[in-house]
Amino acid sequence: MTDTTPASAEKPASARLTVVKAINAGLRRSMENDDKVLVMGEDVGKLGGVFRVTDGLQKDFGEDRVIDTPLAESGIIGTAVGLALRGYRPVCEIQFDGFVFPGYDQIVTQVAKMHFRSGGRLRLPIVIRIPYGGGIGAVEHHSESPEAYFAHTPGLKVVSCSNPVDAYWMIQQSITTDDPVVFFEPKRRYYEKAEFDLDAEPELPLHSSRVVNQGTDATVATYGPMVKTCMEAAAAAAEDGRSLDVIDLRTLSPLDLEPVYQSVRRTGRLVVVHEAQRTLGIGTEVAARVTEECFYSLESPVIRVTGYDTPYPPARVEDDYLPDLDRVLDGVDRALSY
Amino acid sequence: MTDTTPASAEKPASARLTVVKAINAGLRRSMENDDKVLVMGEDVGKLGGVFRVTDGLQKDFGEDRVIDTPLAESGIIGTAVGLALRGYRPVCEIQFDGFVFPGYDQIVTQVAKMHFRSGGRLRLPIVIRIPYGGGIGAVEHHSESPEAYFAHTPGLKVVSCSNPVDAYWMIQQSITTDDPVVFFEPKRRYYEKAEFDLDAEPELPLHSSRVVNQGTDATVATYGPMVKTCMEAAAAAAEDGRSLDVIDLRTLSPLDLEPVYQSVRRTGRLVVVHEAQRTLGIGTEVAARVTEECFYSLESPVIRVTGYDTPYPPARVEDDYLPDLDRVLDGVDRALSY
Amino acid sequence: MTVDTAATSTGDPAAREPELVQLLTPEGQRVPHEYYDTLIEDITAEDIRGLYRDLVLSRRIDSEAVALQRQGELGLWASMLGQEAAQVGSGRALRPQDHAFPTYREHAVAWCRGVEATQLLGLFRGVDQGSWDPRENNFHLYTIVIGAQTLHATGYAMGVQRDGAIGTGDPERDTAVIAYFGDGATSQGDVNEAFIWASVNNAPVVFFCQNNQWAISEPLERQTRVPLYRRAHGFGFPGLRVDGNDVLACLAVSREALQRARDGEGPSLIEAFTYRMGAHTTTDDPTRYRLAADLEHWRLKDPIERVKAYLVRGDLVDQQFFDDLDAESEELAGNLRTACRALPDPEPTSIFEHVYVEPPPTLLAQRDEMAQYLDSFAEQEGPR
Amino acid sequence: MTVDTAATSTGDPAAREPELVQLLTPEGQRVPHEYYDTLIEDITAEDIRGLYRDLVLSRRIDSEAVALQRQGELGLWASMLGQEAAQVGSGRALRPQDHAFPTYREHAVAWCRGVEATQLLGLFRGVDQGSWDPRENNFHLYTIVIGAQTLHATGYAMGVQRDGAIGTGDPERDTAVIAYFGDGATSQGDVNEAFIWASVNNAPVVFFCQNNQWAISEPLERQTRVPLYRRAHGFGFPGLRVDGNDVLACLAVSREALQRARDGEGPSLIEAFTYRMGAHTTTDDPTRYRLAADLEHWRLKDPIERVKAYLVRGDLVDQQFFDDLDAESEELAGNLRTACRALPDPEPTSIFEHVYVEPPPTLLAQRDEMAQYLDSFAEQEGPR
Numbered sequence A, B: 001m002t003d004t005t006p007a008s009a010e011k012p013a014s015a016r017l018t019v020v021k022a023i024n025a026g027l028r029r030s031m032e033n034d035d036k037v038l039v040m041g042e043d044v045g046k047l048g049g050v051f052r053v054t055d056g057l058q059k060d061f062g063e064d065r066v067i068d069t070p071l072a073e074s075g076i077i078g079t080a081v082g083l084a085l086r087g088y089r090p091v092c093e094i095q096f097d098g099f100v101f102p103g104y105d106q107i108v109t110q111v112a113k114m115h116f117r118s119g120g121r122l123r124l125p126i127v128i129r130i131p132y133g134g135g136i137g138a139v140e141h142h143s144e145s146p147e148a149y150f151a152h153t154p155g156l157k158v159v160s161c162s163n164p165v166d167a168y169w170m171i172q173q174s175i176t177t178d179d180p181v182v183f184f185e186p187k188r189r190y191y192e193k194a195e196f197d198l199d200a201e202p203e204l205p206l207h208s209s210r211v212v213n214q215g216t217d218a219t220v221a222t223y224g225p226m227v228k229t230c231m232e233a234a235a236a237a238a239e240d241g242r243s244l245d246v247i248d249l250r251t252l253s254p255l256d257l258e259p260v261y262q263s264v265r266r267t268g269r270l271v272v273v274h275e276a277q278r279t280l281g282i283g284t285e286v287a288a289r290v291t292e293e294c295f296y297s298l299e300s301p302v303i304r305v306t307g308y309d310t311p312y313p314p315a316r317v318e319d320d321y322l323p324d325l326d327r328v329l330d331g332v333d334r335a336l337s338y
Numbered sequence C, D: 001m002t003v004d005t006a007a008t009s010t011g012d013p014a015a016r017e018p019e020l021v022q023l024l025t026p027e028g029q030r031v032p033h034e035y036y037d038t039l040i041e042d043i044t045a046e047d048i049r050g051l052y053r054d055l056v057l058s059r060r061i062d063s064e065a066v067a068l069q070r071q072g073e074l075g076l077w078a079s080m081l082g083q084e085a086a087q088v089g090s091g092r093a094l095r096p097q098d099h100a101f102p103t104y105r106e107h108a109v110a111w112c113r114g115v116e117a118t119q120l121l122g123l124f125r126g127v128d129q130g131s132w133d134p135r136e137n138n139f140h141l142y143t144i145v146i147g148a149q150t151l152h153a154t155g156y157a158m159g160v161q162r163d164g165a166i167g168t169g170d171p172e173r174d175t176a177v178i179a180y181f182g183d184g185a186t187s188q189g190d191v192n193e194a195f196i197w198a199s200v201n202n203a204p205v206v207f208f209c210q211n212n213q214w215a216i217s218e219p220l221e222r223q224t225r226v227p228l229y230r231r232a233h234g235f236g237f238p239g240l241r242v243d244g245n246d247v248l249a250c251l252a253v254s255r256e257a258l259q260r261a262r263d264g265e266g267p268s269l270i271e272a273f274t275y276r277m278g279a280h281t282t283t284d285d286p287t288r289y290r291l292a293a294d295l296e297h298w299r300l301k302d303p304i305e306r307v308k309a310y311l312v313r314g315d316l317v318d319q320q321f322f323d324d325l326d327a328e329s330e331e332l333a334g335n336l337r338t339a340c341r342a343l344p345d346p347e348p349t350s351i352f353e354h355v356y357v358e359p360p361p362t363l364l365a366q367r368d369e370m371a372q373y374l375d376s377f378a379e380q381e382g383p384r
């Protein structure tokens, strides 16, 4: 492209990137490919975001394309709607999970519905990036998992990446999607690394889940930050001679449960794992659908290993709130004990 | 009480009231019993609310206790928080379901969490009244069923009445509850009538469900506006020689599922019915829990008869979106065909 | 105790109405104005007849819609009776490339933008949620969630800025955005955030507040204790109050503000001081909360009567003009009636369309589920 | 193209700083003021030494907390370095019955309200989310969601009104509420709604904005193009700018505004013009977005130095005073350190406490589930 984007030209196609850097690279690619792509939010410009996900973008793409907004989430989403109506593709950053709620009205009543209301005439290709989840020792409102609030909302698409490779591709796929996408970033996995080819093609379409571990004894479905935890659980289980199918859901709305159904038809047991509170969490929907689809295959009810139905607790006790390797294995035990 | 409330003294103990009038009478009683009870919202004063639920209250209790607020839902909830901290018990009216979202941040991040955050030192006895649901031929944002957004939020209690008697008692019970309660009013049942004794004691505590029809072939769990529909379905089924257990859930958070479990242990089949979209609707949680609790009793997966996963559609097609008698019976058929 | 909510320093808003821009008195007298006259000096007698026609025809559409609601053809209607001048004045100040973001009551703006009257009815009849194409008329969909559209307008204006479509001096390129909202809406966080975004970004947007004195049953005092146009000053951009029942004044001040926007000089707030002469909507009963005398007072300020008086007094029209307009008006209403009744109900499965640009399989499965279910009746005699 | 966001009519905010109320120059010179002097005429040398002590000790608490964070004892800390005068001035203007609603940075206000320094640490250490009892000190919990507390304060003030606790003339009864917030917060819908509610209800609330020039990395220009105190005028109540690094001026203007509130004269906005001398929080790196020179400029305006200069120049202190204060300061810090380390971690099952006043059986079942699960480890050697 032009001389406004010197960095990418020099970048090697293969790189070892953290999740943060992968999203950054994905944003950069998207901005290079389409000059309608904008990045906007609090502190995304000069600072590059509190997690540096947008680091360097303002420098390279200018203040018109990387916008430090006033401090108000409804304003961020609401003006993004207007920009999208004008033909832009805004990528909004919500600084932390717990701060999306002032923008919730615009998301639920406007962003989610505009295409429908307009009889398909208007499109809102908006991406709302939300670093989410706990385990980082943060103060209140900085560790929540609000994904179900969005997955319950028709008109929105909701995804969560769990690793650098997916992060890189899924952000780009979200940006090219003509529907609004809420993009959940597993903040406690922000510094996980992977080496991969930035110029390859994405392995999967955006709205697809992926089997990340093959097993036969039970199925574990999860997403985002808990994928790593579940993989560790699978490794531990393997030592005990138990093999787990682990599925990274990746897309939360729509859910892509075909691989889960297939797995459950083999294993007969399903454990769903997420950080969010249990009641009406994503795991609840997975449980209901899997029970509907695989009723005769299930040898145990679907076990939900999740955060509890409490507000996110103070950091010094978050490890007890959050599912960990042991709680996942305990869930597997419970599934197998039926 | 005093001469500010002449109406109640003259009222006969037994009366035939609509849901609207029953809530009005319940509010009046609560205001008489406790002068800390306030009513606030848009148009609740002189107009008595767009549905007249607060009719006459400002005249009798004055403008300090029945407050016509500026037009902003976050302001309504946020100032109610402050009033509650000062020792008041605000009852906030949200004019229609679809307009609760500008106040959603205050509800989710402040109202729901204050007691927890303060280590139990602070209490927010706030009631948020929301007329909800469709079937009244209204324009967009006026027919939605957002209850799951609240039931997913720890720290809130969520209830829905379905008839005048419950309306009368449940609003009073909600107001005396020291936890915040989101009170869903089935707006299309606003003009259903019942004769009952206003001076009796409530039959049930607030957070309890109720078996409203006894049957043996299948269980139907529902709440709010769909209770009437399900009762009609039960009557129709009876003509076909099928008997349905119908349970009015009444409380959506916490759920009181013991009666459902008991019923399902007998019938082996459960149909959950609500107007809200299916994905992550209340029915999903009911399905998951019932499957967890009654795994060996279930002869069919829990069937969800609900609105579809679309925005609430235009009025002229809402009858196809909303579950009706036939769809409930179809759900029962499906449950029985397993 | 009784809470004293009166602002000690400012008193009752009505008692201290500020100067408002007025170019045509309720009696139809032209009031000269040093500055604003220059903004409408191109307006000919023909143009004024045109404005009169806009006022009359848009009112006719409105009254016909009220009638259609009474007849059960519409579920609801939000009448703009009394607000025609504010809407036509601002609507006619727009250039083709400008873009308007309405509430649910801007029927006369829609008229000015060339939206077919019938298209306005779908939402209120319940057959759709907005049937016109905003990309055709640059007239956005109606927005019912109070204030939400002001942020959309502001964002749109930021897009216009980014497209370089302001300050070029090209009258066909430079673009302004206008956001409509009511007095009640000024209390919403969104509207205030829109003010902030617009001012900080110097966005080419005009905030056009129709202060019709009421937000359903709540009088202006429940939203503010100072005139609304002053809000703008606190955010750092110009605000003024105009006689909202004076189509010429509304045209002039809107032209000024829109041109400022197009020139890259940023946002403005116009408070069109007017009155909601009808009910809030067809389901509302205003006798419960306001005095008939109030209405009488405002009837004397009718936005249409004053233009008529001006035209007649100035001998700018003959009877034929009025007769023709009457006929046109009746024809329009007749067509509207017919077209309304002919609006087809949507197909049941249409609710699955346009939820997404790319619908997921799970949703398509629900559509099939519905279709199958409906088919099961077709196979039988009918619903059981 | 490059979007020109500069307000043509108003220019760069910094270039047009308005008059601010100042009673003590950065050099420690007392500036006489006809009106504001009367508001602090009761202030003795002893009182000024008291204010100095407040400034020094609260800064010491703050710097100790920063150190504790560095040592890993706290997860985070939001330093108030540089904002002591704004906080002590307003905090000391409060009467016992008044009520304060802070953000997350009002450590010196907490100090003035008698909240134990250790109690502030729980939230930042991650052992609780607010450990003091707001009913004891009339100092509300810290609020992290930007602006939310301004509505709480306004509602609380409406409660005060309803209790008849304003305008009685009884200095021990009449009650004011103060809401703290930052410059960034002024962009939030909630804050603007609070302004509206307060003005429409004439609520006894003082909006105290510490304009520390930054919202994390965003300079003031991203939130406004006019001085923030002017916002109030648009909503119809008084607003003024005070030198936020001048404790006497902050005391005087706060006293005035609080007394207005107590007298039933309604809300006011105070913009305390100050500077965040430290990082936004301990996780922030301000060198990424601001110039060291800026900081140097503001160091010369240090809120503590000027009081010291005033005291010394006026011979109102001796070395003993400073030595004693140093000792007190070190003792306070030492106690804080010890107390911080001694703060116990919460019990795992404590997360189920206080979710509700009346916990539902379903939640208690989850608590039991956790307890049982944890017990299962106790029975084994330890976690697997």
Ligand SMILES: Cc1ncc(C[n+]2csc(CCOP(=O)(O)OP(=O)(O)O)c2C)c(N)n1
Pocket (backbone or CB within 6 Å): B042, B071, B073, B095, B099, B102, C103, C105, C144, C145, C146, C181, C182, C183, C184, C185, C186, C212, C214, C215, C216, C276, C280
């Ligand atoms: C967020 C939201 N809250 C409440 C409503 C219900 N409502 C519809 S119109 C209205 C009053 C609007 O008053 P105003 O802004 O003055 O506009 P007007 O109707 O007078 O044109 C209200 C409260 C709504 N549509 N949206």
Ligand SMILES: Cc1ncc(C[n+]2csc(CCOP(=O)(O)OP(=O)(O)O)c2C)c(N)n1
Pocket (backbone or CB within 6 Å): A042, A071, A073, A095, A099, A102, D103, D105, D144, D145, D146, D181, D182, D183, D184, D185, D186, D212, D214, D215, D216, D276, D280
């Ligand atoms: C609703 C919300 N959005 C975003 C944040 C993240 N955040 C924390 S502090 C802050 C900046 C606040 O700036 P200002 O109001 O000036 O207060 P200061 O920190 O300077 O005291 C931001 C964006 C938040 N806490 N709440």
Ligand SMILES: [Mg+2]
Pocket (backbone or CB within 6 Å): C182, C183, C184, C210, C211, C212, C213, C214, C215, C216
């Ligand atoms: Mg109005």
Ligand SMILES: [Mg+2]
Pocket (backbone or CB within 6 Å): D182, D183, D184, D210, D211, D212, D213, D214, D215, D216
């Ligand atoms: Mg700041």
